[in-house]
Amino acid sequence: MNLYLILYGLVALAVLVVGVTKLHGMGMMLGAALYGLLGGGILVIYGMRWFGSDKSILSNAPVPWPPVMNTCPDYLTYYKRTVGGVAEDTCIDTMGIARNSLMLKQAPSSGPPPNEDAYFFSLKTTKADAAGRKQELCQRAIRCGLTWEGITNGESCINPDGSKGSPPPAAGSGGSACPSG
Numbered sequence: 001m002n003l004y005l006i007l008y009g010l011v012a013l014a015v016l017v018v019g020v021t022k023l024h025g026m027g028m029m030l031g032a033a034l035y036g037l038l039g040g041g042i043l044v045i046y047g048m049r050w051f052g053s054d055k056s057i058l059s060n061a062p063v064p065w066p067p068v069m070n071t072c073p074d075y076l077t078y079y080k081r082t083v084g085g086v087a088e089d090t091c092i093d094t095m096g097i098a099r100n101s102l103m104l105k106q107a108p109s110s111g112p113p114p115n116e117d118a119y120f121f122s123l124k125t126t127k128a129d130a131a132g133r134k135q136e137l138c139q140r141a142i143r144c145g146l147t148w149e150g151i152t153n154g155e156s157c158i159n160p161d162g163s164k165g166s167p168p169p170a171a172g173s174g175g176s177a178c179p180s181g
Contacts, residue, residue: 005051012043073121073146079113081120090120099145099154121146131160138165 016039023032071078072091079092092113096106104121107113113120121144125136137148138157147154157165 002051005047008047008051012047016040016043069150070148071123073141073144073148073151076121076146079120089123091123092119092121097146100143104144104146 016036019039020032020036023035071089075095075097076091076093079090081088081090092107093104094107094109098104098106103118105116105118107119121140123137125133127133127136134151135157138152141148141152142154142157145154146152151158153164159165
């Protein structure tokens with residue numbers, strides 16, 4: 001039991017009650033209402049900040065960002081493609097967001113996309129571990145001219161701690177690339 005939290009709650013309540021009572025007694029109804037609402041909100045925010053847990057939204061504890069990784073690069077749409085009877089996880093660009101349209105073509109915004117590989121950003125990787133998979137997807141996204149929150153800013157890969165990593169190797173130096181049509 002946190003005695004400081006109880007003391008804070010009692011003092012905050014007293015400050016609110018006294019302030020609202022004084023303003024109400026002076027005939028300032030709107031002022032009393034605003035004081036009560038805004039003052040109460042401010043006191044709640046400070047209380048959460050001072051007495052909240054490390055998992056609180058207002059804490060200084062480091063949290064992973066983004067909390068959940070998107071399935072596809074930014075503004076691409078997930079599409080389960082069937083190739084030779086086998087389902088494959090891919091993404092399609094229906095908005096023309098890819099800066100390298102030679103690597104990833106814009107799919108029509110309505111109806112099924114054409115069957116050519118150049119319209120699909122494959123989510124299949126050769127790596128099994130999370131770090132290797134993320135690195136491979138980062139390189140592929142950069143070659144296609146895409147950004148992907150938590151993976152790449154479009155120029156370099158994002159490290160697990162949120163810092164910028166080194167730019168990926170040139171397109172011809174290994175790793176899987178975007179489909180080339």
